[in-house]
Amino acid sequence: MPALDLVDLRSDTLTVPDAGMRAAMATAEVGDDVWGEDPTVRRLEQEMARLLGKEAAVFVPSGTMGNLACVAAQTRPGDEVIADAEAHLVAYEVGGTAIVAGVQLRALDCVDGIPDAGSIDAAVRDPDIHQPVTTLLSIENTHNRRGGAAIDAARIGAAAHAAHNRGLRVHCDGARLFNAAVALGVAPAELVVECDTVTVCVSKGLGAPVGSVVSGDTGTIESVRRWRKRLGGGMRQAGVIAAAGLYALEHNVARLAEDHANARVIADELDGCPGVTLRRPAVATNIVRFDTLAPAAELAARMSEQNVLVSTMGPHTLRCVTHLNVSAGGAQRAAGVVARVLST
Ligand SMILES: *Cc1c(COP(=O)(O)O)cnc(C)c1O
Numbered sequence: 001m002p003a004l005d006l007v008d009l010r011s012d013t014l015t016v017p018d019a020g021m022r023a024a025m026a027t028a029e030v031g032d033d034v035w036g037e038d039p040t041v042r043r044l045e046q047e048m049a050r051l052l053g054k055e056a057a058v059f060v061p062s063g064t065m066g067n068l069a070c071v072a073a074q075t076r077p078g079d080e081v082i083a084d085a086e087a088h089l090v091a092y093e094v095g096g097t098a099i100v101a102g103v104q105l106r107a108l109d110c111v112d113g114i115p116d117a118g119s120i121d122a123a124v125r126d127p128d129i130h131q132p133v134t135t136l137l138s139i140e141n142t143h144n145r146r147g148g149a150a151i152d153a154a155r156i157g158a159a160a161h162a163a164h165n166r167g168l169r170v171h172c173d174g175a176r177l178f179n180a181a182v183a184l185g186v187a188p189a190e191l192v193v194e195c196d197t198v199t200v201c202v203s204k205g206l207g208a209p210v211g212s213v214v215s216g217d218t219g220t221i222e223s224v225r226r227w228r229k230r231l232g233g234g235m236r237q238a239g240v241i242a243a244a245g246l247y248a249l250e251h252n253v254a255r256l257a258e259d260h261a262n263a264r265v266i267a268d269e270l271d272g273c274p275g276v277t278l279r280r281p282a283v284a285t286n287i288v289r290f291d292t293l294a295p296a297a298e299l300a301a302r303m304s305e306q307n308v309l310v311s312t313m314g315p316h317t318l319r320c321v322t323h324l325n326v327s328a329g330g331a332q333r334a335a336g337v338v339a340r341v342l343s344t
Contacts, residue, residue, distance in 0.1 A: 007334040009266075010311040012176075012205040012259075012286060012323035021207065021247045028243035032236050033059070034229070040239030044202075044246050048213040051249065052177075052198055053189035056221035059242055061233050063088075063175045063212040066199035068096045069227035071136060073220055074169040074197065077102030080132040082123050082163075084110040086145035088173055089138050100231070104132060112282070113143035114151050117162035124166040137163035140173040141191060142180045145313070147279035148263070148287025148321075150180035153190050160194030170194060175201040175212070179285040182256040196220060202245035205259055205286055207252045207324045210241045252324060259286040262322040262331035269335035273342040288320040289313065292342065299341055308337040 008014055017025070031037035045057040060066045067089055071081060081097065083089050085107035089097065097103050106123055108115045115123070115137075125131040139159060141151045160170045172195040174180070174188075181188040192198045197216040202208035214224050228234060235241075267288045270278050275293035292299055296312040303310055313319045320338065322331055 009320040030237040030239035054215035073223040113146040149281030206248035208244035
């Protein structure tokens, strides 16, 4: 029997650059970006700022560095930052904000991914010499650990308004902001109007090999740029990778809808499986997250025997992520394999 094609649903970070993207990288005009002389990096920064309706942007090596630089630029050591308990900033960034920015995270449990105005208001500390000063709200869109939920402009507006009213700044970890915009059918700028800073990864579903872009007002971006240098993230002829990001923005945004449709095929197939609790957000994107009765690692191993790779997110939690290297046929086959393994 011929080997079945591999369907790799572990993450949308696994995408590899296609021929067109590689050609754009190979022919990119470059210079020393730390000196502000890389025209391709500048174009990527300007294009992202334009798409998000912001004054300025800065290209950073990773989403983690982007988030960290944004937190550091908008807080002082000893401050407190409010975020959802399941946020990437809380769960997956190795405590960087504590070590580097010297802030403490106040984690709120927000089942649908974003705190409402009342819980933000309640979480902001009173002026009191015993308490840390709350200076930043960080939100995530789409929300990875909340099942890839796309968060709409109304809920972001309500949260941001509550934060701003209490004098906080607002950061959006928009690693997959374009997934949210496509799923909600709105311009990405609409989702970040109320956010002071935004990190977007071009290295996830957009398909570029490396990089994220932080956008915001000119003064804050200047400070983020200084933090990038301090963190060792100043890159020289980075136009070679920025070209991939520009190519991704031009070619790989609208097609995210295909990833969402493919994820829906998998979610629909899982919905009726015995012992499976699907986390289905109001607006889903390219992530399917579900809890299982059987140990997740065992199930993932059985799926991988049939060339379908999924990731474990906990002892009884699995995640499937669709992306541009997963075809509709591949998603269909994976849905069948996943459902069969879960049903036997
Ligand atoms: C991937 C991701 C990041 C971090 O990006 P890296 O480039 O992997 O450092 C931040 N936030 C979310 C929600 C992510 O999914």
